[in-house]
């Protein structure tokens with residue numbers, strides 16, 4: 234490195250250190266007012282993120298692990314959240330699809346910095362029936378269909394021109410045939426056994442409220458405090 238030139242790592246380090254976090258006005262979150270189940274709170278926080286102008290609040294990190302247990306993470310779009318779980322979609326043959334086939338367990342992470350909020354969701358993952366995945370795809374944009382028709386996600390691409398050719402053909406087909414099947418397109422459903430809500434605080438007294446799914450000691454599902462699917466949730470605060 235030339236002694237006259239600035240040390241890029243120092244510049245980078247300074248730039249990093251100059252970035253603020255939790256220095257805006259953030260909402261209060263009183264955990265004792267939180268509902269008994271995580272889904273209504275997630276819906277409420279999502280609506281509040283939209284209202285606060287959070288961009289792309291429906292994008293989330295999806296963490297999976299390979300057959301050896303090595304973790305991986307990428308961004309995907311949330312397609313729905315209901316009593317069955319949190320829904321997302323991808324190609325079964327992609328890296329994440331292969332991970333989920335060998336280890337059907339995942340974690341999701343939402344970060345909504347406008348409000349200093351984070352939501353973490355963990356649990357087993359199942360596949361929705363193929364007709365659900367196709368219907369979900371065909372209800373979306375031509376671009377979503379064209380992208381799914383290109384397929385081959387996570388395979389090595391020999392040249393960008395090859396993608397352009399495949400994409401042109403897929404766009405043509407998506408416009409001509411809006412119900413064209415994309416067989417590898419799969420809807421995954423993560424049925425959470427743990428959901429954590431994090432509210433950032435300027436004084437670093439962050440609120441972490443975790444919901445853990447519990448069963449009755451006899452293994453039957455509880456009818457008390459249920460979320461409509463027989464689940465019972467234990468709510469606890471965690472040290473931040």
Ligand SMILES: Cc1cc2nc3c(=O)[nH]c(=O)nc-3n(C[C@H](O)[C@H](O)[C@H](O)COP(=O)(O)O)c2cc1C
Pocket residue numbers: 292305306307308309310311321322323324327328329330386387
């Ligand atoms: C904002 C955003 C949204 C995305 N949404 C999806 C999605 O819903 N499904 C998907 O398969 N990939 C989506 N991707 C691409 C993934 O992040 C990833 O590159 C791709 O799925 C391949 O991941 P894999 O090799 O781990 O399987 C999205 C990327 C970004 C940046």
